[in-house]
Amino acid sequence: MENRVLPLSGIHNFRDYGGYRARGGTLRTGHLWRSGHHFDATPDDLEAVHRIGIARVIDLRGDSERAQFPCLRHEEWAGQVVFHPGETAGDHGKAVHDEAAAGVRTADDARYAMVKLYDKLPFRPVLVGTFKLYLQTLAADHGPSLLHCFAGKDRTGVGAAIVHRLLGVHADDVMADYLLTNTAGNSEARIAAAATNVRASFGPKMTDDALRTIMSVQPEFLDSAFAAMEREHGRFEAYAEAVLGADAALVARLEERLVV
Incomplete structure (x- = not known):
């Protein structure tokens, strides 16, 4: 698992989410990348990312986040950034984990807040709009893509998991x-970098364990998102088609391009 991670200094959680067994084969490697934002990228980071040949960047952040934390790109990069305009987090300029941190004091508070957050993520209109563009981008033959948000864990985690589920990757x-x-x-x-914003808003009111819970991912978080999809639409596939436009034709194009 660790071999899929590209170690960088100023870009956190940069990794290949291909390579898993899928329906009819294996997800291609070197074509599906995910990460946190690139606001703090070093020149060496940008050079390493440039060598991957990313053609499309799907930015799951909101407009305010993009304005406050503009991503750095290699000077020779000529790709396209894809996003739906608007806000994907409730508090303008903040990541969704910052939003969840409001009122949190303990680790138990944090777990409850994150589960509650994930219950709503699959239905946020602007995030849904970018998820749609994400799937359409992957279904077209543009080359390697990068999916990212702020920390690369919540919005990005749900987005990557949606593609995995659509392509038949095992739940494990x-x-x-x-x-x-x-x-x-x-x-x-990564925790220290993102915690700066959380501490700026909530400071000593939040325990260190609570902060780490906010900045981590746990199985019950992702489970909450998929449970919400199923609660509203009966099956994940029905959610994907009705909300994200992932009908049989689009899924077939994803399989053709990404499964070998």
Whole structure:
């Protein structure tokens, strides 16, 4: 699992989420990448990312986040950034984990808040709009893509898991890829970097364990998102088609392009 992680200094949680067994074969490697934002990317980071040849970046952040934390790109990069305009987090300029941190004091508070957050993520209009563009982008033959949000764990985690589920990746592998956030690269640096914003808003009111829970991923978080999809639509596939436009034709195009 760790071999799929690209170790970088200023971009956290950068990794390949291909390579898993899927329906009819194996997901291609080197074509599906995910990460946190690139606001703090170093020149060496940008060079390493440039060598991958990413053609499309799907940015799950909101407009305010993009304005406050503009991503750095290699000077020779000529790809396209894809997003639906608007806000994907409730508090403008903040990531969704910042939003969940409101009122949190203990680790139990944090777990409850994150489960509640994930219950709503699959239905946020602007996030849904970008998820639709994400699937359409993957279904077209553009080349390698990168999916990211702020920390690369919540909105990105749900997005990557949606693609895995659509392509028949085993539930254990879907969860394993999601949980890899907790150990991918320098997880302590990732927590410290994102915690700055959380501490700025909530400071000493939040315990260290609560902060770590907010900045981690846990199985019950992702389970909450898929349970919400099934609660509203009966089956994940029905949610994907009705909400994300992932009908049989689009899924077939995803399989043709991404499964070998």
